Amino acid sequence: MIKPVILWTDALVFLLVLVVIGFILYARRKPHLATPWKRVFAGRIAAGSSVVLLAFVLTGLLDSLHFRLPLAGNGSEGEVHYAVEVLSVLDMLVGPLRTRVEKTYSAPFATHLYAKETVEREDGSQVRMYPPLQFGGRHLGAGGRHKAEDILRRCLRALAVTLLGMSTVLWLMAVLLARRRGSTVRAMAGCILTGRTGLPWRTVLATLSMLLLLVLLAVDLAGVYHVLGTNKVGQDVLYQSLKSVRTGLLIGTLTTLVMLPFAIFMGIVAGYARGWIDDVVQYVYTTLNSIPHVLLIAAAILMLQVYMANHPELFETTVEREDIRLLFLCIILGITSWTGLCRLLRGESLKLREAEYIQAAACFGVSHIRIITRHILPNVMHVVLITVVLDFSGLVLAEAVLSYVGVGVDPTMNSWGNMINGARLEMAREPVVWWSLLSAFLFMFALVLAANLFSDAVRDAFDPRTLER
Amino acid sequence: MFAYIVRRAIYAIPILIGINIITFYLFFVVNSPDDMARLHLGMKHVTGEAIQKWKASHGYDKPLLLNGDAGGLGRVTDTIFFEKSVRLFAFDFGFSDDGRDISYDISQRMLPSLAIAIPALLLGLLVNITFALLMAFFRGTYIDTWGVILCVVLMSVSGMFYIIGGQFLLAKLFRLVPISGFAGGIAAIKFVVLPVLIGVVSGIGSGSRLYRTFFLEETGKDYVRTARAKGLAESLVLFRHILRNALIPIVTGVVVILPLLFLGSLLTESFFAIPGLGSYTIDAIRNQDFAIVRVMVFLGSVLYIIGLILVDVAYTVVDPRVRLA
Numbered sequence: 001m002i003k004p005v006i007l008w009t010d011a012l013v014f015l016l017v018l019v020v021i022g023f024i025l026y027a028r029r030k031p032h033l034a035t036p037w038k039r040v041f042a043g044r045i046a047a048g049s050s051v052v053l054l055a056f057v058l059t060g061l062l063d064s065l066h067f068r069l070p071l072a073g074n075g076s077e078g079e080v081h082y083a084v085e086v087l088s089v090l091d092m093l094v095g096p097l098r099t100r101v102e103k104t105y106s107a108p109f110a111t112h113l114y115a116k117e118t119v120e121r122e123d124g125s126q127v128r129m130y131p132p133l134q135f136g137g138r139h140l141g142a143g144g145r146h147k148a149e150d151i152l153r154r155c156l157r158a159l160a161v162t163l164l165g166m167s168t169v170l171w172l173m174a175v176l177l178a179r180r181r182g183s184t185v186r187a188m189a190g191c192i193l194t195g196r197t198g199l200p201w202r203t204v205l206a207t208l209s210m211l212l213l214l215v216l217l218a219v220d221l222a223g224v225y226h227v228l229g230t231n232k233v234g235q236d237v238l239y240q241s242l243k244s245v246r247t248g249l250l251i252g253t254l255t256t257l258v259m260l261p262f263a264i265f266m267g268i269v270a271g272y273a274r275g276w277i278d279d280v281v282q283y284v285y286t287t288l289n290s291i292p293h294v295l296l297i298a299a300a301i302l303m304l305q306v307y308m309a310n311h312p313e314l315f316e317t318t319v320e321r322e323d324i325r326l327l328f329l330c331i332i333l334g335i336t337s338w339t340g341l342c343r344l345l346r347g348e349s350l351k352l353r354e355a356e357y358i359q360a361a362a363c364f365g366v367s368h369i370r371i372i373t374r375h376i377l378p379n380v381m382h383v384v385l386i387t388v389v390l391d392f393s394g395l396v397l398a399e400a401v402l403s404y405v406g407v408g409v410d411p412t413m414n415s416w417g418n419m420i421n422g423a424r425l426e427m428a429r430e431p432v433v434w435w436s437l438l439s440a441f442l443f444m445f446a447l448v449l450a451a452n453l454f455s456d457a458v459r460d461a462f463d464p465r466t467l468e469r
Numbered sequence: 470m471f472a473y474i475v476r477r478a479i480y481a482i483p484i485l486i487g488i489n490i491i492t493f494y495l496f497f498v499v500n501s502p503d504d505m506a507r508l509h510l511g512m513k514h515v516t517g518e519a520i521q522k523w524k525a526s527h528g529y530d531k532p533l534l535l536n537g538d539a540g541g542l543g544r545v546t547d548t549i550f551f552e553k554s555v556r557l558f559a560f561d562f563g564f565s566d567d568g569r570d571i572s573y574d575i576s577q578r579m580l581p582s583l584a585i586a587i588p589a590l591l592l593g594l595l596v597n598i599t600f601a602l603l604m605a606f607f608r609g610t611y612i613d614t615w616g617v618i619l620c621v622v623l624m625s626v627s628g629m630f631y632i633i634g635g636q637f638l639l640a641k642l643f644r645l646v647p648i649s650g651f652a653g654g655i656a657a658i659k660f661v662v663l664p665v666l667i668g669v670v671s672g673i674g675s676g677s678r679l680y681r682t683f684f685l686e687e688t689g690k691d692y693v694r695t696a697r698a699k700g701l702a703e704s705l706v707l708f709r710h711i712l713r714n715a716l717i718p719i720v721t722g723v724v725v726i727l728p729l730l731f732l733g734s735l736l737t738e739s740f741f742a743i744p745g746l747g748s749y750t751i752d753a754i755r756n757q758d759f760a761i762v763r764v765m766v767f768l769g770s771v772l773y774i775i776g777l778i779l780v781d782v783a784y785t786v787v788d789p790r791v792r793l794a
Contacts, residue, residue, distance in 0.1 A: 287487035292769035294735060298754045299495050299762055306504045397627050401736060404629060406755050420629055427637060441630050449625035456621070 003082045005066040007323040009330075012254055013064045039461040044200040046457030049450035051207040056245055056447050063090040063246040066319075086319040090246075094239060097222060100135040102234035105426075108435050109225050111137035111147065136226045151221065158216040166209040173201060229435035232422065241439045243414035248447060250326060251333070251399040251409075252392040259334030259341070264384060266338075267345025268376055272353050272368070281346065285339040293336040294405065300332045301325075301407040322410040329402070329409060333395060341387045348380045382462040389455040393448045400444065416440040470785070474778060481774045485558070488770045493554045496759055502529035502549070505759060509566065527566060527760075528553070553760075557767045566758045574749065575768075581651055582733030582745030584661055589668030590730065593676060594723065596669055598712075601680030606707055608685060617681070623674030631671040632740045639663055649742040664741050668734070683715040690714075717788050724783040728772035732765070 027033035040046050068082040091098050105114035112130035120126050140147060170189060177197070178188035195202045218238065221227050228237040270281035288296075304325065308315070315321040352358060353376070361371050402408035403417025404424075411418060423436035506523040524530040531549050556563065562571035604616040640648040646663045687693065688711060696706045733747030742748070746765075753761035784791045 283483065283487070287484050287491070290484055290770040290773045291488055291491070291766055292729075292732065292773070295750065295762065295766045295769055298750075299492065299766060302754065302757055302759070302762065303495055305757075306508050309508060310504050393625065400627050400629060405735060405751055420627075420633075424633065427633065427641075432637075437630075437633065441627070444627055445625055448627075449622060452621050452625050 002067045005086050008327050010064045036461040040457045043457050044203040045453050047200045048203045048207040049453040052450040055211050060246040060249040063088045065089040097236045097239040102133050102230045106230045108229040139224050154220045158220050162213040228439045237439050240414050241443045244416045247415040248396045252395045254330040255333040256388050258331050259338035263338040263341040267342040268349045271346040271349030285342050289339045297332050298407045322413040325410045344383050349376050352376050386459050389458045393451040416444045477778045489554045492766050562764045565760045571764050578746045578749050581743050585664045586730040589665045593669045593672045597676035600677035604681045605684035620674045620678040628671050631667050635667040651743045664737050683718050687711045687715045720787050721780050721783050725776040725780045728775045
């Protein structure tokens with residue numbers, strides 16, 4: 001049997017998922033919450049980007065289910081020993097990517113290593129040559145002939161399967177929508193294809209087919225090639241990039257989760273109570289804001305490093321150490337980034353406490369706690385939501401910069417920042433080792449762009465100022 | 470006005486004290502100086518003697534807050550808190566962990582930082598305002614829509630890729646400028662061009678989009694309608710009325726970061742090997758030089774607070790409706 005491992009961040013991720021699901025169920029029945037969300041998804045750009053975001057989230061969630069495999073060869077004494085390596089469901093799904101490790105760098109789709117090596121021939125003579133890869137392009141046989149044909153054939157195959165798959169999805173979609181609307185499947189399919197539906201299903205379909213094509217290509221090609229090349233120690237770069245998705249998402253979401261209760265409580269209380277409480281809260285956030293954020297994070301992480309170096313016994317596996325550091329980074333980022341939201345909420349509740357309905361509630365003798373939770377909190381939630389969504393992409397980008405400075409996630413952890421940092425120095429080599437950088441760039445760009453486009457739509461739908469216009 | 474500035478400066482004192490307490494707590498209480506010594510000496514061959522020696526040579530061998538051995542005022546002054554933290558208020562920065570004079574290093578490294586930061590800021594402003602005006606002039610058309618989308622795309626690229634891409638294209642492929650480095654005097658120009666250019670380009674996305682919203686906010690106001698009703702051409706309305714009013718948030722937004730320009734940019738300076746304060750900070754973080762990081766935290770906070778005061782002053786200058794009391 002496998003032994004499930006729940007890391008600290010995993011637990012928080014599951015908590016977050018529960019909160020989101022709960023919110024969706026709650027919002028479905030409240031028209032004042034459901035209407036703006038419908039407006040968000042009615043936009044084509046937002047609908048398309050939400051599909052991309054969902055794909056990222058799914059990857060991250062699969063990577064958050066951790067376990068340890070039992071070691072082979074025990075069990076005779078009844079006691080089972082487990083491997084030190086902590087794996088995730090994603091590792092299992094992409095199996096060969098993880099295990100097929102080359103010696104060092106190799107370019108995407110290469111059949112030979114990047115660097116020359118001295119190889120001994122059968123007759124004893126030595127030659128300098130590019131040794132063939134152990135796994136990449138192995139099926140082509142010696143010399144790696146017909147590579148282009150092979151790749152093209154696999155691409156066409158993936159394209160055909162995508163078309164087939166997407167027609168099925170289109171048909172399913174049409175059947176479901178037609179049943180709800182009471183029209184024929186044929187007419188519904190026509191509506192979807194010409195974009196005459198309430199929600200932009202055509203865009204969703206198009207984005208989905210692009211994703212499906214990419215996934216199929218990856219499945220077919222990554223089985224026999226290193227699609228994005230290999231890194232310095234021969235790991236597949238595609239695998240690294242996929243593993244980094246979880247890190248990026250965690251930084252973007254957990255940071256918010258950590259700081260949210262604090263920011264909401266302090267902000268509302270300061271605005272509602274005024275007086276010395278307000279002064280204290282203002283003092284705290286001005287002080288924290290005055291310290292340059294990178295430096296505060298650096299100082300805190302340096303201190304964590306010293307602490308970890310002096311207490312190595314607390315961390316059983318490297319994954320646990322990486323995990324604690326990631327969590328700590330989220331907390332520190334949260335401490336530096338709650339001030340903005342707190343200030344907004346303070347201003348908003350200062351305004352709200354003078355509103356007539358709150359005055360009325362106070363006249364009826366409603367307690368302060370009840371006024372805050374029943375009357376003020378629901379009316380500032382749009383500010384919270386907009387800030388959270390807008391902050392996400394900034395945090396993902398910040399992770400890369402912090403990892404470059406050396407105060408980001410653990411250097412052994414898979415993250416886009418660490419990939420960039422590792423590949424940066426190789427730009428000076430001839431020929432250039434560009435694939436690690438390019439992969440990190442593509443993955444980060446896709447996530448951040450989708451998040452930016454989505455957050456714009458959310459802001460437009462929830463911000464009362466844009467609604468008036 | 471003067472009284473206002475003095476009052477604001479006095480308000481700043483408790484904030485600086487708070488910052489000092491936070492940094493003191495982070496650097497000396499969370500981890501004792503013993504831990505720091507162990508980190509610097511390496512984990513293996515650490516003896517109690519070596520730790521004591523390291524602490525003595527760096528001035529970390531005193532009690533944290535109260536010195537029971539010393540008499541009189543020495544009870545408070547002969548401590549780490551007084552020696553390392555309170556002295557910062559007098560801008561007496563002391564020595565870094567590897568024995569260099571921090572004040573001297575900072576004064577040497579300020580100019581290269583400014584040589585990059587000031588041209589990048591000015592050029593960036595010019596470019597961003599131009600783009601934003603263009604989008605505001607063609608608002609509601611395809612130029613505007615695609616301009617905004619382009620801005621979002623530009624915003625979604627990590628700053629590091631602008632630097633790496635720029636270095637690769639302009640310096641390595643086309644060999645127009647040196648990849649990195651710095652020189653004094655006129656020779657600095659060829660080293661400064663690329664960092665400034667990248668600084669401008671990487672800021673276009675977020676900058677133009679923000680300024681565009683400032684412009685659009687103004688276009689809905691009554692005075693703009695009046696100006697149009699008089700029969701003024703749209704371009705005249707834009708330049709003479711909207712631009713001047715939209716400059717208020719733009720100018721105040723710039724003023725707040727003016728003092729922080731001294732600190733330079735961490736990324737740009739370290740990628741281009743420019744001997745400014747940004748690379749100084751990064752090196753300190755990488756070498757785990759706590760003394761320098763502590764000083765930079767303090768300096769950064771002071772500059773930020775100065776920026777806040779400057780903003781208030783700037784408001785009265787650019788917007789006659791605002792009066793400070």
